[in-house]
Amino acid sequence: xxxxxxxxxxxxxxxxxxxxxxxxxxxxxxxxxxxxxxxxxxxxxxxxxxxxxxxxxxxxxxxxxxxxxxxxxxxxxxxxxxxxxxxxxxxxxxxxxxxxxxxxxxxxxxxxxxxxxxxxxxxxxxxxxxxxxxxxxxxxxxxxxxxxxxxxxxxxxxxxxxxxxxxxxxxxxxxxxxxxxxxxxxxxxxxxxxxxxxxxxxxxxxxxxxxxxxxxxxxxxxxxxxxxxxxxxxxxxxxxxxxxxxxxxxxxxxxxxxxxxxxxxxxxxxxxxxxxxxxxxxxxxxxxxxxxxxxxxxxxxxxxxxxxxxxxxxxxxxxxxxxxxxxxxxxxxxxxxxxxxxxxxxxxxxxxxxxxxxxxxxxxxxxxxxxxxxxxxxxxxxxxxxxxxxxxxxxxxxxxxxxxxxxxxxxxxxxxxxxxxxxxxxxxxxxxxxxxxxxxxxxxxxxxxxxxxxxxxxxxxxxxxxxxxxxxxxxxxxxxxxxxxxxxxxxxxxxxxxxxxxxxxxxxxxxxxxxxxxxxxxxxxxxxxxxxxxxxxxxxxxxxxxxxxxxxxxxxxxxxxxxxxxxxxxxxxxxxxxxxxxxxxxxxxxxxxxxxxxxxxxxxxxxxxxxxxxxxxxxxxxxxxxxxxxxxxxxxxxxxxxxxxxxxxxxxxxxxxxxxxxxxxxxxxxxxxxxxxxxxxxxxxxxxxxxxxxxxxxxxxxxxxxxxxxxxxxxxxxxxxxxxxxxxxx
Numbered sequence: 217x218x219x220x221x222x223x224x225x226x227x228x229x230x231x232x233x234x235x236x237x238x239x240x241x242x243x244x245x246x247x248x249x250x251x252x253x254x255x256x257x258x259x260x261x262x263x264x265x266x267x268x269x270x271x272x273x274x275x276x277x278x279x280x281x282x283x284x285x286x287x288x289x290x291x292x293x294x295x296x297x298x299x300x301x302x303x304x305x306x307x308x309x310x311x312x313x314x315x316x317x318x319x320x321x322x323x324x325x326x327x328x329x330x331x332x333x334x335x336x337x338x339x340x341x342x343x344x345x346x347x348x349x350x351x352x353x354x355x356x357x358x359x360x361x362x363x364x365x366x367x368x369x370x371x372x373x374x375x376x377x378x379x380x381x382x383x384x385x386x387x388x389x390x391x392x393x394x395x396x397x398x399x400x401x402x403x404x405x406x407x408x409x410x411x412x413x414x415x416x417x418x419x420x421x422x423x424x425x426x427x428x429x430x431x432x433x434x435x436x437x438x439x440x441x442x443x444x445x446x447x448x449x450x451x452x453x454x455x456x457x458x459x460x461x462x463x464x465x466x467x468x469x470x471x472x473x474x475x476x477x478x479x480x481x482x483x484x485x486x487x488x489x490x491x492x493x494x495x496x497x498x499x500x501x502x503x504x505x506x507x508x509x510x511x512x513x514x515x516x517x518x519x520x521x522x523x524x525x526x527x528x529x530x531x532x533x534x535x536x537x538x539x540x541x542x543x544x545x546x547x548x549x550x551x552x553x554x555x556x557x558x559x560x561x562x563x564x565x566x567x568x569x570x571x572x573x574x575x576x577x578x579x580x581x582x583x584x585x586x587x588x589x590x591x592x593x594x595x596x597x598x599x600x601x602x603x604x605x606x607x608x609x610x611x612x613x614x615x616x617x618x619x620x621x622x623x624x625x626x627x628x629x630x631x632x633x634x635x636x637x638x639x640x641x642x643x644x645x646x647x648x649x650x651x652x653x654x655x656x657x658x659x660x661x662x663x664x665x666x667x668x669x670x671x672x673x674x675x676x677x678x679x680x681x682x683x684x685x686x687x688x689x690x691x692x693x694x695x696x697x698x699x700x701x702x703x704x705x706x707x708x709x710x711x712x713x714x715x716x717x718x719x720x721x722x723x724x725x726x727x728x729x730x731x732x733x734x735x736x737x738x739x740x741x742x743x744x745x746x747x748x749x750x751x752x753x754x755x756x757x758x759x760x761x762x763x764x765x766x767x768x769x770x771x772x773x774x775x776x777x778x779x780x781x782x783x784x785x786x787x788x789x790x791x792x793x794x795x796x797x798x799x800x801x802x803x804x805x806x807x808x809x810x811x812x813x814x815x816x817x818x819x820x821x822x823x824x825x826x827x828x829x830x831x832x833x834x835x836x837x838x839x840x841x842x843x844x845x846x847x848x849x850x851x852x853x854x855x856x857x858x859x860x861x862x863x864x865x866x867x868x869x870x871x872x873x874x875x876x877x878x879x880x881x882x883x884x885x886x887x888x889x890x891x892x893x894x895x896x897x898x899x900x901x902x903x904x905x906x907x908x909x910x911x912x913x914x915x916x917x918x919x920x921x922x923x924x925x926x927x928x929x930x931x932x933x934x935x936x937x938x939x940x941x942x943x944x945x946x
Contacts, residue, residue, distance in 0.1 A: 333391025557595030
């Protein structure tokens with residue numbers, strides 16, 4: 217049974233533990249082979265057999281969360297507004313109660329202050345913090361824990377002390393501290409939500425490009441239809457200054473088209489009758505009519521958005537450690553908090569001198585002689601300081617910004633694991649035709665007569681090979697064939713009037729030495745196995761190939777050409793661009809063998825190609841990059857897609873992946889460091905719960921802010937410094 221992929225929007229998550237809980241539940245289904253739930257994007261992604269959204273929804277709801285049909289950005293917008301409202305409410309009550317607490321502690325006793333704490337604490341904890349209470353309740357009733365559980369225990373314990381104190385129990389009242397915990401928590405959520413929204417702006421910009429309606433021509437009339445109602449074959453009219461709503465082919469008019477959304481380049485491209493246009497690009501100068509070829513999820517822009525969201529929702533190997541820790545983190549912290557509180561309660565007299573000395577330097581330490589009060593103080597501080605959110609956000613936030621920058625540079629990262637792998641690359645294996653060269657070859661010499669040209673052009677029209685188009689353009693008239701057989705890396709053949717025609721690799725290259733010396737690619741025509749003609753084809757080298765190869769070599773990455781073309785032509789092209797190692801006349805399965813050889817010797821190998829014969833090699837390499845103009849088979853087997861043609865984008869991909877992985881490591885380091893330092897301090901009674909909660913919120917915000925370093929300005933600065941370094945090393 218064919219494996220399917222599904223992406224969906226998850227509601228109700230508040231921390232990394234929530235995401236991990238949903239993942240575990242999904243993976244228990246025998247039909248789901250892979251599951252990834254992303255806290256940063258509120259999305260889930262599964263791969264499996266016979267899976268449908270209803271079944272996924274049932275599993276997700278069974279652990280207390282939900283699935284929404286609304287786009288993630290709409291859900292995040294509503295969530296942001298709700299958090300903002302609750303934060304303002306908490307602030308209205310927390311600021312006055314905090315001022316009263318300070319006056320009550322250091323200046324003069326305020327009448328009925330404990331009662332005020334009970335009332336205000338109840339409003340803030342159970343109304344402004346109701347979403348947190350709900351999140352904790354869902355987790356506990358489904359037998360797991362999350363970040364809300366920590367806040368719930370911390371805030372409600374603090375509020376309970378006020379209630380007990382009000383009814384005469386001799387215990388310090390921490391009601392005001394409970395309101396601070398909720399307020400700091402909501403402040404952290406507010407800032408975190410704002411920054412997450414800002415970090416994912418690239419995907420939001422793409423979503424804005426999706427048209428809501430299109431102007432179609434029907435029976436000579438102009439009609440506006442919702443984009444969902446536009447079908448293949450309909451004619452769409454686009455006027456100057458309007459965005460093209462669908463993918464299609466121009467059937468009337470000439471215009472300059474801004475395809476920055478696709479290529480990352482702002483320079484307009486002139487398009488005329490017969491040229492393809494992509495939905496989301498901008499029509500600049502002329503009125504054009506377009507015949508619709510793709511709609512809905514099949515359009516380039518929709519696929520581009522899906523690929524980016526899929527990459528943002530996937531994981532890199534380094535995240536495995538963070539996932540393992542967050543899995544047991546919250547239960548462990550609750551246990552440590554209880555142990556700390558009980559230890560201080562039982563051993564308060566023994567530890568009191570330590571606290572007295574520490575209070576000289578840390579005035580926020582609770583000043584009390586009551587063991588129970590201090591035990592609760594330590595319990596609350598420990599339970600709110602330790603939050604796995606920073607760990608959970610460390611990787612996905614970096615991926616969001618990294619994949620967004622990649623899209624801006626004309627790169628679609630399909631597999632996030634490639635980001636970690638690319639930092640260790642030692643070898644890049646690249647195809648010649650359509651990769652190093654432009655992939656738009658021209659026939660510059662042949663010895664075929666007019667009747668044979670018509671046959672050859674007709675046969676080649678059935679092939680997807682880059683050379684085939686050049687040959688098929690030799691004629692305007694074509695034969696129709698039923699039985700076409702194309703052998704990848706060899707050629708194409710068919711039968712016409714009982715004669716078998718083959719077009720492809722020559723049987724003997726020595727017959728074409730003159731053409732090969734000129735750097736031509738030679739295609740031989742055979743009739744019933746006997747050579748009857750040839751075509752000499754030239755495929756110009758891409759202008760950016762020269763500089764890209766030079767940069768890769770200076771980055772200590774070895775570029776290698778592996779091509780099915782003849783050795784002579786391959787060597788000439790390789791010499792021109794500066795490649796020293798060349799494998800020529802290589803069959804598709806042999807490309808994979810070459811990759812394996814380099815991998816066995818300890819090299820991480822990147823393969824870049826665009827043809828059907830590159831698909832296996834792209835899949836077998838540690839990282840596969842497909843040129844976006846290539847075949848669907850090549851693109852489907854690649855980890856990264858270059859939407860703007862040119863291998864200089866490989867350099868961009870490597871630099872972005874290194875920058876992204878560097879930020880991921882920084883995020884994880886600070887998340888680990890924060891918890892390693894903060895938890896012992898809280899257990900020792902040296903942290904005030906309010907300071908602990910503020911520090912917890914700050915840790916998540918720091919991770920998000922650090923992830924925002926992955927931006928165009930930082931990338932360009934890094935690129936300039938690298939170029940300077942490379943220049944001085946010449």
